[in-house]
Amino acid sequence: DLNLFGAAALSKTHPSNETLNMDILQPVDTNNDMIPDTIVMIPNAPLAGLLYDIDPATGQPVNKQSRTGHHFYVGARYDINKTKTKIGLEYNYGSKYWITFGPASDDIWTNKLGTHGSVYEAYIIQELPEIPIAMLGKAYLRLGYQYYNFNYTGSNSWVGEPKKIEDLTAASTEFLAPMKKAQDIYFTFDVRF
Structure with a gap:
């Protein structure tokens, strides 16, 4: 049996004045020689808002506006009924401004449905019909591979303006280390009852 699926979604933001604020250490050049010679604590400094950044020099929002993101998801699964293999x-x-309701997942970088870019996945699922889990229960082994190609920073995050990966420099500041590509191999034992 061949099973096909497809899904699409839009996300629309309307940012408020709420921002992520943190105490930060800021290098300061007190004698104007272009070399920082002291560090000061800036308490409760605004850093970013809903898909927008804060200018560190002025403390003002940069490009604070409503954003629309989109996402699509397609797949095919072939079920071999004789062996209970899938x-x-x-x-x-996911586009640059796509936001998902999945940031609380156990892996902030590779939650595939929140990715700003493309994810390819291949998997095999084997039902274990001989394992008595419960009267109506079933057990499965699943082996899979995921390949991530990130186009923008900020996957699975709503905080700060997503940046094009190719445009980043060594001086770029990001909340999390940006990744261009990632691979994930997983093996799970699932029980449904």
Whole structure:
């Protein structure tokens, strides 16, 4: 049996004046020789808002505006009924301003449905019909591979303006270390009852 699926979604933001604020250490050049010679604590400094940054020099929002993001997700799975094996391929894409309701996942970088870019996945699922889990329960082994191609920073985050990965420099400041590509191999034992 061949199973196909597809899904699409839009996200729309309307940012308020709420920002992420933190105490930060700021190097300061007190004698104007272009070399920082002291560090001061700036308490409760605004850093970023909902898909926008704060200018560190002025403390004012940069490009604070409503944003629209989009996402699509397609896949195919072939079920081999005789052996209770399922083989699947999936692809999903999230745009620059796509936000998902998945930032609380156990892996902030590779939650595939929140990625700003493309994710390709291949997997095989094997039902274990001989394992008695419960009267109506089933057990499965799943082996899979995911390949991530990030186009923008900020996947799975709503804080700060997403930046194009190719435009980043060594001086670019990001909340999390930016990644261009990632790979994930997983093996799970799932029980449904």
